[in-house]
Amino acid sequence: MHLWLAILLIVVALIAGAALGFYFARRYMFKYLKENPPINEQMIRVMMAQMGRKPSEKQVRQMMSQMNKFQQ
Known part of the structure; x- marks a missing residue:
């Protein structure tokens, strides 16, 4: 039973990390392009x-x- 819980927590942590990483990277790029137009x-x-x-x-x-x- 503990193995399934550990696997579930790992999967949830990976998904949350990918989502947060995407959000902050996107926010950083928009800010950079606004400050430094191409x-x-x-x-x-x-x-x-x-x-x-x-x-x-x-x-x-x-x-x-x-x-x-x-x-x-």
Whole structure:
């Protein structure tokens, strides 16, 4: 009888550990991406300059708003 209880506790602990690990990892990644967005305005300017374009401020803002919409 004690063997089944031990096996049950091990299985429950593994499931709980996996669930909590997933939750905290997901929360950490969302916080990291919010603090350090993958693309900022300077990167957009550099990208457009490499393509041979001189972007206006309006174009940069439009691209940033599109990127923010896409991320959410």
